[in-house]
Amino acid sequence: MDFLKSAVASAIAKGSSFPYSLGDRVDLSDSIWTLHNATKREDGSPCSVFTFDIASNKSRLPLAKNAVRKCRTLRHPGVIKVLDTIETDANIYIVTERVVPLSWHVKRRSLSEETSKWGLHTVASTLKFINGDASSVHGVVRASSVFTSESGEWKLGGFDVLSSMNDENAVIYTYGSLVPDAARYTPPEIVKSGWDTIKRNPLTAIDSYGLGILVYEVFNGSFSSGDQVGKTTNIPPSMHQSYKRLCTANPKLRLSPAHFVEQGKKSGGFFETPLIRLTDDIESLGLKNDAEREEFVNELDELSDDFPEEFFKMKVLPELLKSVEFGGGGPKVLGAILKIGSKLSQEEFNSRLTPVVVRLFGNPDRALRVCLLDNLPVMIDNLPQKIVNDKIFPQITSGFTDAAPVVREQTVKAVLPIINKLSDRVINGDLLKFLARTANDEQPGIRTNTTICLGRIAKNLGQSSRSKVLIAAFTRSLRDPFVHARNAGLLALGATLEFFTEEDCATKVLPAICPSLLDKERMVRDQANKTLDLYLQRIRKFGDTMADTVISPSVSADPTKDTARIGTSNDKSWAGWAISSFTNKLTAANGDIQSSANGAKPVEPEQEPARPASVPRPTRSASSVQKDTLRPAAQSLNRSLSEQPPTLFKEEDDTEDVYDAWGAMDDDEEDNQHKEEDPFSAAVTASPTISAPTPKPAPVPYDDGGEPDFAGWLAAQSKTKKPLPKGLNKSSPTSVPRASSRNSTVKPKTVVAPKKIDTKPKEEEEEDGWGDAWD
Missing domain, CATH: 1.10.510.10 (Transferase(Phosphotransferase) domain 1)
Structure with a gap:
């Protein structure tokens, strides 16, 4: 039924000869007319219709007819503009522009x-x-x-x-x-x-x-x-x-x-106001010279916000647009246009200003370009995203490489208002390339503003390259000779902390910040301390969530004995750690092997008869002499575990075993670090069962057991500049030492003592095969 009613109404409306659609009635007092808002059916344009009902107001019909006649003949800008007049047997209509009483x-x-x-x-x-x-x-x-x-x-x-x-x-x-x-x-x-x-x-x-x-x-x-x-x-x-x-x-x-x-x-009269002067001059704006146009724009700037906005939209704005685009109005006129444009609705802005703004961005006039960039924040909300991304930004990019520094600087500043209207491809592609150029600009202010710009648009950058780009840019700015550029880099690092991983913070950002702590400028030093504190707080907070260690701690067979020891891992104080480390090293240096937990005796090395310290061990082969001579005493402590006696390797419950003691301290991360970095402790851990050959007081860890220090003695003798014996001369790899008369084995090249040496037990020396080496 509703559909039928609407269809009938539509047919009646289409069949009607009245070309206007009447809308709401407007209250109009003290008049013989009834006023309606209306639209023209042909194009939908707004209008107003004054209606006179002949039947109900017949005595005043001469007044209505006089009004129709005068409206048709009277034309003036201060008179209502009449579009049409219609007279019927029942009504008289005067169609005018849209008006309000x-x-x-x-x-x-x-x-x-x-x-x-x-x-x-x-x-x-x-x-x-x-x-x-x-x-x-x-x-x-x-x-x-x-x-x-x-x-x-x-x-x-x-x-x-x-x-x-x-x-x-x-x-x-x-x-x-x-x-x-x-x-x-x-x-x-x-x-x-x-x-x-x-x-x-x-x-x-x-x-x-x-x-x-x-x-x-x-x-x-x-x-x-x-x-x-x-x-x-x-x-x-x-x-x-x-x-x-x-x-x-x-x-x-x-x-x-x-x-x-x-x-x-x-002069000084009540009609001498900026608004009235503007009305008088707006029609002839295109005919004014530069001085008159500047005076006109200055008066336009004096207008306050309580002036009629509609007048500026309908009358002033079109004339200003003509002046700036075709009449050389310049930046001042453009500023007035954008000021008026800020009061336009979205639809009005798109229809009246957007096409002009796009054309003006292609204008080569630098002053006009700077004015447009300055006013981008005012008009960006009204510009569609597609227009900004596809038409305006490609024209803006020429400003990044412009020869005038002011244009480059304003272009960098313009990135902030338009960043939300650009696609990800443009941001992470062309925009970052241009910002990389301005980050190295010769002007320090442009470099500083580029750093600030990157910090402000960090959230818009792609996640895959964001941290890499920001760290590279900000750490570079920390080395800038311009103090404000360094300060901006520190501020930007503090503002973008959330975009970096903890690893990047610790390994890349903090090392770059630290030199700024001693910057020559106090402003930079203070900001460096603030930024450093922010990063340290984050790293410490993350460190608290990490595991104590990734190494599985060695479990002692008898924990009660570990507890009884001095300075074990149960002692968490700094002094207790130091005592534990010192005690363990001393025990390993002494080489004492304690009895095992099950009562088994450790295997002891074969005892050798006492002999003077200068006498070599009897009956040694040449190869063994070479090893003992060339190898430092510490090498004997670095045997691999596979070379240890099997019985000693299985004693896991020895309370004095150094390896177990270090393993019990694995709970403390700081102790572990020191243990890993102590070469002496590492050597002791590798060979925990070495003992002194005699019941004499324990020798120092690197003592060779009483053998002569041939290498040291040889170095001392070389200072006399005497020639070495023939057998000890450094010859080419093809030379072969002389063989002993008693031993046909060819002796390899080895470092032996020179002739002049105390050789009282000469008979024993010749029996060992060393005599021929001194000939």
């Missing part, structure tokens, strides 16, 4: 003083035209006869009794009293002598009186009776004198609208 604003007291003066100037100028050029009388000047257009301009309407004074049968003479609420607004001479009095008084007298009442209404919100005429309540002091002359009771002394405008336009 001024009485709405007057009753709400929403008009500022500057706007009120601007509107009164427009109405007075229109009356000047009607009275002077058209030789006519409006007759109904009041707030209900004035409307505001979409551009915010005041438009004069209410032409019900508009009459030419050249017409002897003018409507105003006959039907003037039929105007709604005429008694309240009628001048005193009309009340006294009738409408024919107009012929005996100045033509402007009746409209001047109405203009005075309009001034009172605008500044006070309402007009109730003739007693209020001439009162200056709430009226600006600069207008008092002229206002009183408009409302004087003697029609011959009244100030005409033309003279009212003239007095207001004098």
Whole structure:
């Protein structure tokens, strides 16, 4: 059923000959007309329709017909623009531009003083035209006869009794009293002598009186009776004198609208305001020279926010766009355009400004480019993402390599407002390449701003390359000779802490920050300490969550004995650790082998008879002599575990075993580090069962058991510069030492003592085969 109703309604609407669709009714008092908002069916453009119902208001039909006739013939910028007039048997329609009654604003007291003066100037100028050029009388000047257009301009309407004074049968003479609420607004001479009095008084007298009442209404919100005429309540002091002359009771002394405008336009007059001057100059902006255009823009900057926005959108903005794009308006005009554009809706901005902005970014004028970059934050929200990414950013990139430093700097700053409108491919590709160039710019300010820019856009960078790019850029800035660049690098590192892993913080960032702790500038040092604290807090917090060790601790067979030892791992103090380390090393150095837990005796090396320290061990082969001579004594302590006696390797419960003692201390990470770095302890751990060959006091760890120090002695003898024996001379690899007469085995090249040595037991020496070596 609903569908059927809508279909029928649609058919009726399509079949109707009326080309406009009426909308909401607008409240309009003191008028014979009914006002509706409407749209044109052809293109949907907005308009207003004044409707007069003939049947219900037949006595005032001459007024409606007079209004239609005057609307068709009267043309002026201060008059409502009429689009169409339609007369039927039932109604009369006047279709105009979209308007709103001024009485709405007057009753709400929403008009500022500057706007009120601007509107009164427009109405007075229109009356000047009607009275002077058209030789006519409006007759109904009041707030209900004035409307505001979409551009915010005041438009004069209410032409019900508009009459030419050249017409002897003018409507105003006959039907003037039929105007709604005429008694309240009628001048005193009309009340006294009738409408024919107009012929005996100045033509402007009746409209001047109405203009005075309009001034009172605008500044006070309402007009109730003739007693209020001439009162200056709430009226600006600069207008008092002229206002009183408009409302004087003697029609011959009244100030005409033309003279009212003239007095207001004098130097220091009440019509000398920036808004009124702007209105007068906007139409001829394209014809002004550079000095006049600059003066115009300066006045435009003086305008406050309480001026009518609609006027700037509809009237000022189009003229400014023409000037900046085709008339050489320059950056100042562009700044005014963007200031007005900030008050446009999204749809209005896209339709009016976006195409112009895209074209202006391609303009080679550097001053214009800098102005656009400066104002990007103001207009970026209204620019579609696709337009920014595909059309505007490619034109912006030329600024990164521009020869002028100011252009490069402003281009870097412009990255911040547009970053959210760029795709990931553009950000991680072209943008980072250009920022890498500006990070190495010759201008220190540009380098500093690049560092700040990277810190601000860090969240927009791709995760795969973000930490690598940021660390490289920020650590580089820490070495910059410009103090503010170094400080910016530290600030950026502190702001982007969340984007780095703990490993990057510890291995890459902290080492780069540390040199800044001793920077020559206190500002940098202070910031370095703050940034360092941030990273240390994070690393320490992460370290607390890590395991104590990744090495499995060795479990002692008898934990009670470990507890009884001095300085074991149970002693967590720093001194206890030191005592434990010292005790373990001393025990290993002594080489004492304690009895095993099961009572088995350790295997002891074969005892050798006592002999002087300078006498070699008897009956040794040449190869063994070579090993003992060339190898330091410490080498005997570094045998692998596979070379240890099997019985000693299995004694795991020995409480004095050094390996087990270090293993029991594995719970302390710091102890483990020291144990791993102590070569002496490592050697002891590798060979825990070495004992002294005799019951004498234990030799030092690297003692060779009493054998002569051949290598050391040889080095001492070389200082005498005596030639070495033939057998000890360093020859080429092909030379072979002499063989002993008693031993046919060829002796390998070995380091032996020179001739001059104490060889008292010579017989034993010859028996060992060493005698031939001294020949």
